[in-house]
Amino acid sequence: xxxxxxxxxxxDWNVLDKIEKGCWVNMVMPSSQEIARITNETGISPDFIRDxxxxxxxxxxxxDEGIVYIIVDYPYFTYDESGFPIYExxxxxxxxxxxxxxxxxLKETPIIHTFxxxxxxxxxxxKKTRFALQILFSISSYYLRYLKQINKKTNEIxxxxxxxxxxxxxxxxxxxxxxxxxFTTSLKSNKVVLEKIMRFNYIRMYEEDKDLxxxxxxxxxxxxxxxxxxxxxxxxxxxxxxxxxxNNLNIVxxxxxxxxxxxxxxxxxxxxxxxxxxxxxxDNPYAFFMTIIVATFMASLTAFIFWKKKxx
Numbered sequence: 144x145x146x147x148x149x150x151x152x153x154x155d156w157n158v159l160d161k162i163e164k165g166c167w168v169n170m171v172m173p174s175s176q177e178i179a180r181i182t183n184e185t186g187i188s189p190d191f192i193r194d195x196x197x198x199x200x201x202x203x204x205x206x207d208e209g210i211v212y213i214i215v216d217y218p219y220f221t222y223d224e225s226g227f228p229i230y231e232x233x234x235x236x237x238x239x240x241x242x243x244x245x246x247x248x249l250k251e252t253p254i255i256h257t258f259x260x261x262x263x264x265x266x267x268x269x270k271k272t273r274f275a276l277q278i279l280f281s282i283s284s285y286y287l288r289y290l291k292q293i294n295k296k297t298n299e300i301x302x303x304x305x306x307x308x309x310x311x312x313x314x315x316x317x318x319x320x321x322x323x324x325x326f327t328t329s330l331k332s333n334k335v336v337l338e339k340i341m342r343f344n345y346i347r348m349y350e351e352d353k354d355l356x357x358x359x360x361x362x363x364x365x366x367x368x369x370x371x372x373x374x375x376x377x378x379x380x381x382x383x384x385x386x387x388x389x390n391n392l393n394i395v396x397x398x399x400x401x402x403x404x405x406x407x408x409x410x411x412x413x414x415x416x417x418x419x420x421x422x423x424x425x426d427n428p429y430a431f432f433m434t435i436i437v438a439t440f441m442a443s444l445t446a447f448i449f450w451k452k453k454x455x
Contacts, residue, residue: 275346340356
């Protein structure tokens with residue numbers, strides 16, 4: 144899918160059928176024919192577009208013949224095979240030519256959607272450098288937003304896990320920990336790209352653009368710190384709760400074993416007096432009640448001993 148937008152200085156928003164100077168070309172899972180069209184009309188390398196559509200591609204920045212190619216990872220929300228929510232990352236390509244800016248992604252993303260709806264403050268398609276930095280800032284902001292959601296879900300699962308003896312909550316923890324690994328790896332790779340933009344003359348920036356880039360780096364660094372912190376906490380919680388679940392199971396097994404032992408004494412007494420042989424007090428009219436009393440006494444004595452030893 145290809146969409147072409149162009150804004151004016153008066154913030155008018157236009158959807159175009161063909162590429163014009165100062166427009167924005169948004170490509171979402173483009174076909175080979177669409178890739179060929181864009182490369183012919185803009186001079187962008189088709190290899191870069193294919194790289195941006197590779198979900199395993201690592202973030203990077205390069206400049207070739209006056210065209211700047213940027214690939215960074217952005218976060219998105221999905222579910223794993225078990226139905227647990229998981230946050231993953233996927234590449235997005237940003238290309239700055241002399242006349243247009245092009246974005247390439249595998250999936251629709253709310254990050255780009257806000258720009259498509261022209262809801263971003265001071266957003267103009269013809270300000271290509273500012274537009275690229277605004278996308279990077281939005282990506283860093285979404286990382287922070289999703290990290291807060293992960294922390295909230297962690298607290299919810301923690302409350303459920305206090306009395307649980309099942310693995311469901313641990314699987315949920317594992318999915319969140321997997322998300323944090325994706326986030327940490329992608330954020331650190333994005334940081335390298337941002338630092339290269341800051342240090343090297345890949346794109347021309349005005350003073351306000353440099354301020355925005357510094358804000359992006361700050362947001363990205365904060366997201367890295369949060370991701371590392373949450374990952375450490377989550378890893379420790381998983382180990383602790385795995386031990387708690389095992390301990391809860393041991394307590395239940397100890398209680399059931401104690402009950403089994405207590406109930407075994409009435410069974411033993413009844414078994415002895417159920418034998419078809421000559422038994423003491425067999426002719427006594429109170430033999431049945433004596434058997435019950437002995438069995439009850441032995442079970443009660445065993446229960447008292449277990450209670451004193453805090454077996455249950």
